[in-house]
Amino acid sequence: MDYQFQWRPVLRALPDMLWGALETIEIAGLAMLFGTILAVFLALGKRSGEKYLSLPADVWIETARNTPALFQIYMLYFGLGSLGLQVSSYAALLFGITFNNAGYLAETFRGGFSAVPETQTRAARSLGLGGVKTMWHIVIPQMLRAVFHAMTNQMVWSILMSSMGIIVGLTTDLTGVTQKLNVVTYRTFEYFFVAACLYYIISKTFTLSARIVAWRLFRY
Numbered sequence: 248m249d250y251q252f253q254w255r256p257v258l259r260a261l262p263d264m265l266w267g268a269l270e271t272i273e274i275a276g277l278a279m280l281f282g283t284i285l286a287v288f289l290a291l292g293k294r295s296g297e298k299y300l301s302l303p304a305d306v307w308i309e310t311a312r313n314t315p316a317l318f319q320i321y322m323l324y325f326g327l328g329s330l331g332l333q334v335s336s337y338a339a340l341l342f343g344i345t346f347n348n349a350g351y352l353a354e355t356f357r358g359g360f361s362a363v364p365e366t367q368t369r370a371a372r373s374l375g376l377g378g379v380k381t382m383w384h385i386v387i388p389q390m391l392r393a394v395f396h397a398m399t400n401q402m403v404w405s406i407l408m409s410s411m412g413i414i415v416g417l418t419t420d421l422t423g424v425t426q427k428l429n430v431v432t433y434r435t436f437e438y439f440f441v442a443a444c445l446y447y448i449i450s451k452t453f454t455l456s457a458r459i460v461a462w463r464l465f466r467y
Contacts (some may be wrong), residue, residue, distance in 0.1 A: 257437045260428050268425035268445050272343055274412070274420060275405040281341075282348025282405075284397070287387065289353035290360060304353065311350020316408055324415040324450075336417040344408050348401055355397045359390035384432045392465055399457040403450045408414070421445060 292304035311319070320343035326332050334342070363386050371381040409444075410422040417423045425442040429435050 252437060253297075253434055254437055256432055256434055257441050260438070261441070263424050263428070264421060264442065267419060267421040268449060269418050271406065271409045271421040271446075272449060274337070274344065274409045275402065278341055278344035278348055278405050278409075279398075279402050280347045282352055282401075285345070285349035286352035286356050289349060290356035291382075293353065293357055294360060300377070307346075308350045308353050311347050312354070316343065317411055317414065319346055320411055320415060321390070336412060336415045337417050337419075340409065340412040340417055340420075343411075344405050348405060352394075352398065352401055355394050355401075356390060359394040362393045363389045368443045374427065395405060395457075395461055399454060399461075402453060406450055406453065407446065 271336045291303045291305055292300035293308070295301055320339055323340035323343050323346075324334055324336065327339075358409070367385055367389065368381055371385045376384065380385045400425055412420050413426055418427050421442055429438050
């Protein structure tokens with residue numbers, strides 16, 4: 248094998264890759280935040296029993312869970328573009344991951360809502376809390392506690408899924424920066440090995456942080 252490993256160019260480019268990693272974290276975090284908010288409404292819509300609420304929720308959830316995330320991002324970027332709606336690479340990736348997260352988390356939240364005893368709602372109502380306050384102060388906090396670890400897994404999936412931004416021309420996240428450096432230097436193994444290590448560090452750091460948060464919040 249004639250390939251000679253050269254790590255010095257990678258070390259020089261490491262600051263650029265770290266900036267790309269920050270954008271990766273930003274995209275994953277925003278997609279998780281927006282996806283969580285949407286998922287709550289989708290789960291409530293599916294549980295409502297009203298067709299005009301449950302049907303759109305079903306369509307969203309089934310589409311997100313049963314089509315590849317790659318296709319979802321493609322449709323947002325190229326599909327909307329063909330209809331005259333231009334979407335940036337960043338926005339297409341962010342909305343694509345958000346769409347996917349919302350679909351998966353909605354089913355998770357639906358199970359989490361079922362785990363909250365009905366007696367909690369009745370007790371809140373007997374104390375004079377209205378439906379919205381009961382949901383906001385009593386039901387949703389307990390539901391989020393029940394699904395916290397599943398949400399952690401979804402966040403890690405969002406971090407890894409952000410690497411698909413390269414297919415729609417995003418060059419400012421970790422994968423995009425790595426590919427841009429690779430095109431210039433042809434040091435494929437070195438750059439992508441370091442990028443993989445950075446993805447691993449980001450994912451493990453978040454997972455360990457989530458465990459610490461869970462231990463602090465859910466000890467009792």
